[in-house]
Amino acid sequence: MSDKTILLMIIVIDILSVILNTLSTNGNSSHFAAPYLILLLLFLFYSVLSILLTTKLYRAGSFQWISANPDVLKIVLVFGIICILYTVFTSIMIRADWSTYQNQSLANPKDFLAYTAYIWVPIMMIVPYAMATYKHEMAIHQSVYLKAPLILNVIIGIIVYMYLNTNLRHAKDTFTSKDNSYHPDIEKIQNVVKLEDYIHYTLPNYDKIITDAAFVKLKSDPAWDQQFYKKLEDCNNNYSIGMIHKYLSIYTFEYPEKLMPHFKKSMSCIATYVNDYAANEFTSGEDLSGLNIDNVLQAIEKQYPGTETLMFDALDEITSALKSVKREDYKSKTVELIDTIEKFKLKFQ
Structure with missing residues (x-):
């Protein structure tokens, strides 16, 4: 297999990987095994072809600028390609799992x-491998355009490895020191069955280990x-409905179209x-706050x-119910909630 064929295959695999990673729907609600397995398979092909092309370029003398000593050169190349492939794999996984990083923001240059x-x-x-493959006759293998990206790629791999391992050790130490305080919540999460009994632990006010x-x-x-x-259709369980509304106001659901009805x-x-609250003489208008309509609008x-x-037709149903309440002690609260809903609708009209 020629150098150019291998390079072309690497480019095609990289493009497929980028497209799959870009188009994959990532959310905190779930992960699907298929995209991850395909990405892993593409990375394995990418790695094998990269090692093969590196070997061919080494034999062609494209890396003589690293060292004149062949033994040193081989060691550096092995170390270098490991660093580069480690960086590629880490970058692919970061993008594939991005939505699980709760405290990251694209407004931050580092993120x-x-x-x-x-x-x-x-x-x-x-790019440098392509230059070395197609421009070998111009001694491009001695150019800074070949050296700089490869050296930088290796350095990034070393930094990423050191950074991740340092943070893993720190996380392990932190978890060990706080294990006793986390244990009751984690044990409860593992043992409960009902969705509403553990979904509130996903809320951001809990520590990340708990969420x-x-x-x-x-x-x-x-x-x-x-x-x-x-749970959303179980009107007899207003607690679970409220918790799911809160969840949906924070996290993107994987299937919004299926969720809608x-x-x-x-x-x-x-x-x-x-209507039920208004019919109960022992309630007051403030009890309507427990419906958390703000969470519904945010969701x-x-x-x-x-x-x-x-979703306006469903909102209109709530508005109609609020308007139908005739109790004077409910008036200020119903007016407030109706106003909140109408202002929300105006934002999108």
Whole structure:
């Protein structure tokens, strides 16, 4: 197999990997094995071909600038290609799992570089290798354009390895020191069965160790989405509906289109709750605060960006229920909630 053929295959595999990683739907709600397995398979092909091309370029003398001593050169090349491939693999996984990093922001230059690394890190090897393959007759293997990206790629690999291992040790020490305080919550998450009994542990006010345990519990159920749908339609369980609304106001759901009819049903439940509260002489208008309509509005905006109007009919049902309340002690609260809903709708009209 010629150098050019190998290089072309590397480029094709890299493009496929970038496309798959870019198009894959990533969310905190679940992970799918297929995209990860395909990415891993593509990386293995990429690694084998990269090692093969490196070997061919070595035999062609493209790396003589590293050292005149052949033994030293071989050691440096082995170490270098390991660092480069480690960097490529890490950058692919960072992008594939980006949405699980709760405290990262693309507005931060460091986070932006990490997020886009799956695109630019492989290029730092592909470009100089392409120059060495197609321009060998021009002694491009001695050029700074070949040396600099490869050296930088190796350095990045070393830094990433040191950074991740340092943080892993720190995380291990932190977990050990706090294990006693986390243990009761983690044990409860592992033992409870009902969705509403552990989903609140995914909320950001808990430590990441706790939220991660809750997400693992959620993802371990292959029918997790069906649980959401079922709970949202259970008007007899206003607690679970409220918890799911809170969850949806924070995290992107994997299947927003499938979620919509069930979400609307839960909003019909809220309209029913309004009527039930008003019919109970022992309640007051402030009890309507427990419906957490703000969470409903935030969830709509989170799950349906650009298509919020599709949920307006369900919102109108809640508004109608609020308007139908005739009790004077409810008036100020119903007016407040109606105003909140109408202002929300105006943002998207």
